[in-house]
Amino acid sequence: MTTTMQAPVPTFDDPDTEGRKLAIICSKGSLDMAYPGLVMANAALSEGVEVHMFFTFWGFDIINKKTLGHLKFSPVGNPATHMPPSLMGLPGMTSFATHMMKKQLQGLDIPEVPEFLDLITAAGGHLWACRMSADMMHLDEDDLHDDVEAIISAADFVELSAGAQVLFI
Amino acid sequence: MTIAQMDGREIHVDQEGFVTEYDDWDPDLADLLATNIGLELTRRHREVLEFLRQDYRQQGETPTLRRVTAVGGFPTRELFRLFPKKPAKKMSYVAGLPKPVGCV
Numbered sequence: 001m002t003t004t005m006q007a008p009v010p011t012f013d014d015p016d017t018e019g020r021k022l023a024i025i026c027s028k029g030s031l032d033m034a035y036p037g038l039v040m041a042n043a044a045l046s047e048g049v050e051v052h053m054f055f056t057f058w059g060f061d062i063i064n065k066k067t068l069g070h071l072k073f074s075p076v077g078n079p080a081t082h083m084p085p086s087l088m089g090l091p092g093m094t095s096f097a098t099h100m101m102k103k104q105l106q107g108l109d110i111p112e113v114p115e116f117l118d119l120i121t122a123a124g125g126h127l128w129a130c131r132m133s134a135d136m137m138h139l140d141e142d143d144l145h146d147d148v149e150a151i152i153s154a155a156d157f158v159e160l161s162a163g164a165q166v167l168f169i
Numbered sequence: 170m171t172i173a174q175m176d177g178r179e180i181h182v183d184q185e186g187f188v189t190e191y192d193d194w195d196p197d198l199a200d201l202l203a204t205n206i207g208l209e210l211t212r213r214h215r216e217v218l219e220f221l222r223q224d225y226r227q228q229g230e231t232p233t234l235r236r237v238t239a240v241g242g243f244p245t246r247e248l249f250r251l252f253p254k255k256p257a258k259k260m261s262y263v264a265g266l267p268k269p270v271g272c273v
Contacts, residue, residue, distance in 0.1 A: 007173030008186035009205045010262055012255050039272055046234050048254030110273050111235065119235060122245035 013048075021050045021164035023157070028169060029061030031071040031101055031113075037062075037169045038116045045123035052164065053120070054157045055148075056130035059169075060137060062113060063129060063145045069114050072098045114145075121147040128152050128160075176201050187262055191225070194265030202263045210263070214251055217243055221264040231261045233271040 022044045026037040037059075041051045061067040075081045075088040075097045087093070102112070111119060121127065129144055129151045141151060152160075170189065172179045176198050181190040186205070188194055199218055203210045210218075220241040224232045234257045238245045252259035261268050 007175050007180065007182055007205075008171075008184065010185045010187065010258070012206055012259055012262075042235075042273060046255065046257045109236070109271075111239075119238070119245060122238075123234075123249060 017048070019050075019163075020048075021052070021161070022167065023052045023054065023161035023164040024167045024169065025054045025056060025157075026059035026062055026169050027057045029058035029067070029071060031073040031098060033169060034059075034062045034071050034113055035105075035110075037167070038113070038120065039110075040167060041120050041125050042116070042123065045120065045125050050164075051120070051125040052128060052157075052161060053125065054128045054130060054152075054161075056133050060129065060133045060139070063117070063127060063148050064137075064139065065143055065145060068117070068145060069112070071113055073101045117145055117147065128157060130154070130157075183267075187267055188265035189267070191265070194222070198265065199263050202265070206259060206262065208252070208259070208263065211251075213247075214263075217241070217248065217251060217260060218264045221260055221266060225264075225266050230271075231264075231266045231269040233257065233269045233273060235273050236271075 022041070024037045024041055026034070028034070037053060041053055044051050055063045061071060072094055074094045075083065076094075077085075078088070081088065081097070117127070127145065127148045129148050131151050131153045134140065134151045141148065171182050171184070173182045180188060180193045180198065183189050188198070188202075196215065199215070200210055203214070208214070217237065220237060220243070221232060224236070224240065232240065234245065234248060237243055237248060237260070248256040248260070257269050
């Protein structure tokens, strides 16, 4: 049906969502577990939501300069690959699976991890590193992605995520 | 489908107010759409809109924010400055295109 009327105007600046905050705790460093956090952070930012990402434990690999460009996907113990488990542990399987996953992501025009981090910070997202993980791995700020704002304690993160929706990945 | 009166003529829009017919749009309509959401278009805004329109025509879908940066060459920071808070949706609204469907 066609009707003629006054043009509706989208409500982009809904006061109900004003001040919305999202805090994402990234605790895993494999390729397949890095992406959910990066994608959600980026989506939230483009919706005008304030975003804080806190990298802890294995999630440190996502911001460690030495590893962030080389995250891997291991099919071992992952039933979602729908492949015989006995094959998954064969030599070379991790790099093969990583290669395949990267190719799929590339085909969808999804950026690689380093570019994704740049995109998130350019969109105003905040990156924070976990103090305990840094101490365990003997890393300091120089070892981390340049846009990581600081190495902070768990208590600091709890404080800065006040009022936020929290995602643990 | 809804036909709305805008700029002294009939424009096809969806329920939210996004223009649904590519050819209903022209730069004057962009000014009006921008005013609707509290924006005043500068030359730079128009360059972004031009890229969106052109890319839509070639690809058949509205470019995502990342594509506007990666292919169009407009830095993400600038897009957030030109179209504050929700650049992807605001850009497509003013450009008379559907919202981008991609996740990234």
